[in-house]
Amino acid sequence: MPLKAENITKCFGETTVLEDFSHEFADGAVTVIMGASGCGKSTLLAVLMGIMPPDSGTVTGNDTRLSAVFQEDRLCENLTVLSNIRLVLGKKAGREMLISELAEVGLEGCAEKPVRELSGGMKRRTALLRALLAEYDVLFLDEPFKGLDEDTKRTVMEYTKRMTEGKTVILVTHDREEAEFFGGELIELQKNA
Amino acid sequence: MKKKLISAAAVIFWIAVWQIAALAVGKSLLLASPVEVIQRLATLVQEQQFWQSILYSTSRIMLGFIFGMTTGVIFAVLAGKFVFFEKLFAPLIAAVKAVPVASFTILALIWVTSAQLSVLITFLIAVPIAYSNIFEGIKALDGKLTVMADIFRVPASRRFVGIYLSQIMPYFRSSAKLAVGMCWKSGVAAEVIGIPKGSIGRELYNSKVYLETADLFAWTLMIIILSIITEKLFLLIVDLIVRRIEKL
Structure with a gap:
């Protein structure tokens, strides 16, 4: 069952962030949601994931296995990089495999480091790797490459594209270059006055 | 290494100040010198009674500490989970925090024997400390991590250790x-008031009665050493658990 939003409206006080939003997201493909800051991209993602109830409207098809990179990293600061990923994947995720995947996103040598000791960009890559390695039917990516320098961003974007081929991905970004790189359907949200 | 050297130098400096002050006073009855204290301690360690007193007080103070920490943690978890318990415990914890150790000790002597006194007093000292810290830790838990765990369908056991325990352990x-x-300070103070036979507190009391200042200092030094050893030991265990959690 594809992920489908019907007539979603979400307000915060007097401000209407989403108004009558409807869309059926393509299965096995990337959908990019773009728009200026404050136009409701992250709110839409939260509503689609089911972690924020809409004021009106319905979301169907989100009762499957979900994975996500949230607006914030949402990592356990006192756990190591490896433990943060294992928290989601469980013990079945082999150490060697994880270390080799960490190297793919430039986190070689960081496996045993507590997350609190990492830079912002490293944390972001840890959160992204956790989401990519988890088992999922729909993957939500909320600005997954923010805080990365250009070279690292390119490497990580290529890795992400490779890992998500043929999968249902909803990517939120304000960067047109990112949107074009991932292709797929593009939804441009407008900021409500 | 440099930090350790600075710390050691600071200790040596204050011992030197103590030695100079003792020489200036010139009466060991009023202020025993560090050399006299070490000499007295060297004599005391050869006596069986010395080790019996250490075992007596350490076992009771640590028992009260462990019971107190456990109770504090249980109370904090209940208060963190249910507002009813938070409201229920608030006046009790505030009262236990505010009442002087001496008042508790005298009151406790009516309820329990002097042998059990230090267990009860250290228990009462540890409960509010554990409660306040753990409760603060529970209140500071990042709710967004719980949402993350919901999305990824993290099982309860992994969630408990990885998310909750890992955040609470520093507290x-x-x-x-x-x-x-x-607990060491209050436990020994309680023993000085209750003077149970064979305790460190009784030794301190005797040194006061018989004006044995060197004994008083030697026992005080021993209490400091015991406090440091038990603290380091307990923290070592906690750190081992933390490292185990970090690696999940």
């Missing part, structure tokens, strides 16, 4: 560090 560690020292 538990700091409460344990604080409570060990406080």
Whole structure:
């Protein structure tokens, strides 16, 4: 069952962030949601994931296995990089495999480091790797490459594209270059006055 | 290494100040010198009674500390989970925090024997320290991590250790560090008032009665050493658990 939003409206006080939003997201493909800051991209993602109830409207098809990179990293600061990923994947995720995947996103040598000791960009890559390695039917990516320098961003974007081929991905970004790189359907949200 | 050298130099400096002050006073009855204290301690360690007193007080103070920490943690978890318990415990914890150790000790002597006194007093000292710290830790838990765990369908056991315990342990560690020292101070103070036979508190009391200042200092030094050893030991155990959690 594809992920489908019907007539979603979400307000915060007097401000209407989403108004009558409807869309059926393509299965096995990337959908990019773009728009200026404050136009409701992250709110839409939260509503689609089911972690924020809409004021009106319905979301169907989100009762499957979900994975996500949230607006914030949402990592356990006192756990190591490896433990943060294992928290989601469980013990079945082999150490060697994880270390080799960490190297793919430039986190070689960081496996045993507590997350609190990492830079912002490293944390972001840890959160992204956790989401990519988890088992999922729909993957939500909320600005997954923010805080990365250009070279690292390119490497990580290529890795992400490779890992998500043929999968249902909803990517939120304000960067047109990112949107074009991932292709797929593009939804441009407008900021409500 | 440099930090350790600075710390050692600071200790040596204050011992030197103590030695100079003792020489200036010139009466060991009023102020025993560090050399006299070490000499007295060297004599005391050869006596069986010395080790019996250490075992007697350490076992009771540590028993009260462990019971107190456990109770504090249980109370904090209940208060963190249910507002009813938070409201229920608030006046009790505030009262236990505010009442002087001496008042508790005298009151406790009516209820329990002097042998059990230090267990009860250290228990009462440890409970509010553990409660306040752990409760603060529970309140500071990041709710967004719970949402993350919901999305990824993280099982309850992994969630408990990885998310909750990993966030609470630093609070538990700091409460344990604080409570060990406080338990030693209050436990020995209670023993000085209750003077149970074979305790460190009784030895301190006797040194006061017989004006044996060197003994008083030697026992005080021993209490400091015991406090440091038990603190380091307990924190070592906590750190081992933390490292195990970090690696999940």
